[in-house]
Amino acid sequence: MPDIGRFHPQIVHFVVVGGVLGLPLYWLAFVRKFRVLRLTGTILLVVATAASWVAVKSGSQAHELAERIPGVGAAVRKHEELGEDTRDLFTGVLLLELIALGLAWKAGGPERSVMDVEVGDMGAARVSTMRFAATAVRVVVGITWTFGALVLFETAEHGGDVVYSYAGGVGMRTGNPADVKHLLIAGLYNQSRLERTNGNHADAARLVEEMRIQEPDDPAVRLLWAESLIQDRQDGRAALDVLDSIPAQDPRTQVRVALTASSAYQLLGMTDSARAVLQSVPERWRQSRFVQERLKELGGS
Numbered sequence: 001m002p003d004i005g006r007f008h009p010q011i012v013h014f015v016v017v018g019g020v021l022g023l024p025l026y027w028l029a030f031v032r033k034f035r036v037l038r039l040t041g042t043i044l045l046v047v048a049t050a051a052s053w054v055a056v057k058s059g060s061q062a063h064e065l066a067e068r069i070p071g072v073g074a075a076v077r078k079h080e081e082l083g084e085d086t087r088d089l090f091t092g093v094l095l096l097e098l099i100a101l102g103l104a105w106k107a108g109g110p111e112r113s114v115m116d117v118e119v120g121d122m123g124a125a126r127v128s129t130m131r132f133a134a135t136a137v138r139v140v141v142g143i144t145w146t147f148g149a150l151v152l153f154e155t156a157e158h159g160g161d162v163v164y165s166y167a168g169g170v171g172m173r174t175g176n177p178a179d180v181k182h183l184l185i186a187g188l189y190n191q192s193r194l195e196r197t198n199g200n201h202a203d204a205a206r207l208v209e210e211m212r213i214q215e216p217d218d219p220a221v222r223l224l225w226a227e228s229l230i231q232d233r234q235d236g237r238a239a240l241d242v243l244d245s246i247p248a249q250d251p252r253t254q255v256r257v258a259l260t261a262s263s264a265y266q267l268l269g270m271t272d273s274a275r276a277v278l279q280s281v282p283e284r285w286r287q288s289r290f291v292q293e294r295l296k297e298l299g300g301s
Helices: 005-028 037-066 073-106 122-165 177-197 201-214 219-231 236-244 251-267 271-279 289-298
Strands: none
Touching: 005 037, 005 073, 005 122, 037 073, 073 122, 177 201, 177 219, 201 219, 219 236, 219 251, 236 251, 251 271, 251 289, 271 289
């Protein structure tokens, strides 16, 4: 089988949608007026089951690199085990549903159930028994499917932990080296914010500096560097020099540059210049909450 590990995120969505959306439709079909939903529920069960086999295969191919990240191995293995349990449960549910379909077909049609037999219809004893059996099996299908949906939820939650708590696979899915750098930049950015929040300004500055080394020409990184110079190193003059090197950008970035420049001027004790740089922002963006709050702090509008 070809390597489909990179498509694991897309494939698992078919399992989730089919397994979760089909379940309430299947239960509603036990009510006579919603009987038409049973076929839809069964089709979604088939989709979820087929996709679960492909998801397990793609996950096995995708986890090889992720599992080598320090600390992520146990989380990956737990997710893999739950994925296999989900696949096996949905396979069992589908087999039971096929049995129910066979019994219902013999009783007069795949949509038939015991609720279709009139009380006192003793002449249809065999058909009644078939329909009762089909309904009983479908109840078991519904119960087992419900349990399978809970296991599916747990599987998805552990998969989310692998991605969002351990960054397992992030930056490696496409095989593009640029994506690995994106992961590095994201890690440096988030860690720098955490260090600053905890009052570790020297460490925050060091992490932002590493970002600047990795992406020296990125305007967004330059802006972060200017903000770090103000917040972590209290160097407003150097921050203004960095801001002057940032090329013209979209309006939102221009607002951020103006806000950062305003902070730099305030740090230098140049309050009039801090107000002026904000008042130079186009009227539409000057009315934004951030600009208005900053002007209020500076004693201007």
